[in-house]
C-alpha cells in the first residue's frame with residue numbers, strides 16, 4: 001500500500017487509489033472466487049472491498065435453490081464489511097467470467113449507499129486488462145440518502 005501512483009485505467013479512473021492497492025484487491029477477488037457457492041449458474045464470482053483503513057474484505061456469490069434468494073459477491077462483501085465495523089470504502093474489485101464484470105444494478109445501488117468508490121472489473125486471467133470505473137459513472141443520477149431526507 002506504499003505505492004501511491006494514481007490509476008489511469010481505461011474506462012475511468014480514481015486517482016486516490018494506488019495502482020498497487022488495486023492490484024492487491026484484484027488478486028484478493030481472484031483468490032476468494034473459488035469459495036463461491038454457485039451450483040446452479042456455475043458462475044462463481046469473487047469480490048474484494050478496500051476499506052478506508054486499508055482493510056480488504058471479500059465476498060462471493062451465494063446461490064440458493066430458491067433462486068431469488070441468491071446474493072451477489074459484491075453485496076456479500078459489503079454486508080461482511082459492515083458487520084466487521086467498516087462503513088467507508090475506497091474501491092471494490094469484482095472477478096467473474098471471461099470478460100471483466102461490472103456489478104449488477106442491485107449491487108450498484110448497495111455500493112452507492114457508501115459513496116462514489118472505484119469499481120474494478122477483472123477476470124480470473126491476469127492477461128486480460130482490468131477495467132476501472134467510478135461508481136457514479138455506472139449508476140448516474142442514483143437514488144440515495146438525500147432522496148429520503150437523510
Ligand SMILES: [Zn+2]
Pocket residue numbers: 072073074075103104105106107108
Ligand atoms: Zn449484484
